[in-house]
Amino acid sequence: MLHAITNIQYEDLAVSSGIFILKLIVIFIIYSIVKKVGHSIIHTAFNNFAKRNEMSKYRAKTLETLMNSIFAYTLIFIVFVAVFGLFGLDIRGLLAGAGIVGLAIGFGAKDLVSDIVTGFFILLEKQIDVGDYITTGSFSGIVEEVELRTTRVRGFDGTLHYIPNRLITSVSNHSRGNMRALVDIQIPSSPEVENALEIIKEECQKLANKIPHLLEEPKVLVVQSGDSDDLSLRILAKTENLKKWSVENALYDRLKRRLKEEGIEIPEKSSEDHPDVDFEV
Structure with missing residues (x-):
């Protein structure tokens, strides 16, 4: 036993281990460089497509995300093959075995396959x-x-x-084509309630060219009539895609301010009915 240990060429073992570790480091350095360059090329390519109007910027962003995902999975697979090759494993046998194993687990991974097919x-x-x-x-x-x-x-x-x-x-x-802004305003009973409708119509005419992303003059509708003297109004307007929330906020705030100037107070909108959001991607 002692004789076998003394026969170990520690110097050769250290050199071999060092070379093996160095190869691993080189593989992962190459992986990092290729990954960064690949993502950069994909990003630049789809940006150019969008700039040349060959596709919309949103479509370009969608396909860029998908291509980055495919590229990352492919690169990881290549790295695994390279690492297994360092251990002296037969890559062809490994791939054949992976195929058999993949077929075996494929029945259990049908949801994964369904996700990918549906995504495409x-x-x-x-x-x-x-x-x-x-x-x-x-x-x-x-x-x-x-x-x-x-x-x-x-x-x-x-x-x-x-x-x-x-x-x-x-x-x-909801983003294919223009969107519709909708603002409901409840006018409490007051001596000026009969004038409120005319005030709001007049203000909507003024706001048609003042509110960004508004495509037409807002329309004012009476949506309900109850036993009280309260006036229920609904303001409708066509807006640019994804700008309905900012237009709704602007309409509500400006109409509320104008009514307040006329001595008419209206209830506050809840955050759910009057969200303060305006998405940009």
């Missing part, structure tokens, strides 16, 4: 893009990323929802 169809059919305001299932918000397995949606309360693509069976996309 979502992108192929252009159902959603990064920056779109969507509703799917019980989730509503702005799409931040569309990846191979999941779609990330930022809710209006700031929550980031990770939704498996297979669960996106139906989508309501």
